[in-house]
Amino acid sequence: MSTQEIGFVRADLLPPRPAPQRSGSAIGWIRANLLATPMDVVLTVLAVALLLWSVPGMLSWLFFEAVWSGENREACLTMAQGGVQPDSWNGACWAFVGDRFQQFMFGRYPIEERWRPILVTVMFIGLLAPILTPRLPYKGWNALALFVVFPILAFFLLHGGTFGLERVETPLWGGLMVTLILSFVGIAVSLPVGILLALGRKSDLPVIRLFCVTFIEVIRGVPLITVLFMANVMLPLFLPTGWTIDNFLRALVGVALFASAYMAEVVRGGLQAIPKGQYEGADSLGLSYWQKIRLIIMPQALKLVIPGIVNTFIGLFKDTSLVSIIGMFDLLGIVRLNFTDTDWITPVTPITGLIFAGFIFWLFCFGMSRYSAFMESHLETGHKR
Template structure:
């Protein structure tokens, strides 16, 4: 065959063609995702029917028929003889939430001193935001401020007793403030302790391995309520005579230790997923154990278990509501405490308060899950971004 009969060889790839208009449009998306098969069509119709049946009544109760202002239970308690509802009751009692909102946020913290936890919240947001932005520099300094300097400043601001600030004992703390403090301390402490426990459980030193395995299995084998009771009742027994530990600090210790045991197993799963060649490559470079762990192994392991780590954080954030068992009132506890207030006792007050507390918990948990997804995409080296 002659070379003159050869066709032209293209040196560049053809440009991608745009998607067909029917698939790129809203109608095409609906047809491809909701009505692609008979099964999808049946499930879509069933879901739409369920939404049509439930959503209007839900919106009426939550918003349109709800009571938004009032000073006591009479604002939310509508008699059948003169009420607008056929069953004699109004919608959600958001007046109760509005009137007790500050208490839900700060507990029994003195009203004149509530600017202090507000300032702490602003400072926390100011130092946390740069830490969550991967492209911003000086992460080491940022971490030092967030995990070392900020807790000290926050403690003196919240507790007082120095620099002319009124002392506010921890039994007066409560609401969302307690939930966030317990969560932040638990998250900040459980991750490094969990890493050390995971490394200790894989250690070749028998004593270290037995201690770590015993701690992890004992803590994971009991519920958080038991750990809180032990921290509240048994921890003072290990102190010298005349010494005592604040109840809030006992709760912090219990929550942090409980979360650390679960975090250790999450991190250990990431360590086991690292190929053996990574360890051998680090050894061939002459790295020490801690250099190999810090520079090679641990960054890869933590990236693999980001969903598990965040799942543990979310579980810890929700489990803080159990501290009400030992006499501390977090967000859920302070909401439930207000159900017994005679000024606001109505059949719809509890459901309204619980929906409010549930929404706050969902808001923070959803935010953590979305940030987790963002970090997974940012650290994904297997796909071009």
């Protein structure tokens, strides 16, 4: 082939190009996410200016000018208000939180018996940590101990009245202890009950389907406050004369049923996302209905709706603060109750207590969301080779 038959032949080499920028570095991330367009630059500058204006004052109020120790309200009052702080003082009153910390954790639980909720907490962490670690064995036995054995032991330890333990009535329970108990029971009950309700709603049996649909729609159609009010006020009216149910047990039942209705819809969404071929493949293997659900359908459905399940758990954890309507004081309720304590009435006491309670709620909710993200990445096998 002669050179005349070639349309174009380059006579010189192309100049070398600069190496591509590393998008994995901090500078690359900033350029890609914060400085990619003129609008991004403007928004980034405004955000940085807002942070520079607000963060120093927040840090000063929360930490640098805060009062960390004290025995009463005088530690968090200025001299003009009858306290010991200079008139220019402006900071949080963490001395109030420190003085009432044990009450925030245990409510009015007797001081000499508080070793019992502490022991229950240690047992709970010891059983929960292995079941949340994917690679550890004996998950079945661990789940049996956590969801069956542990609640029984925890009840006898906390309530007492047996084995030489002093009886502590539930009206004395409060603080973070009540929040965690309500959340754990609600989570432990709502998931299996929600699965059964979701399966019942898709059942071919009209009676079962009608019952599940009615239960789900009625519970989801009213706020949790209404459910708690009905459980506390209306339920005793339907009991025989002389029968009574503990207020705390009523709250447990109301919260668990409320969460179960929402969990049922989350699980039903996962069931509807499963392709029909999965059901047909399970039928072709000769599996029974419950074998098909347990081995083929439900594992896939639950994996698809992990974000929805955790979102329901987080909402349930925060909704426990509504039990104050029936006389139970969770973490937020016991914090607000102490605002009227004459030993600690100051202008900064309420905002300090609310920030403390908000931080505790955020800590638990953030932990659940991060573990949810970890489990999603751990179970995401669809695109792995």
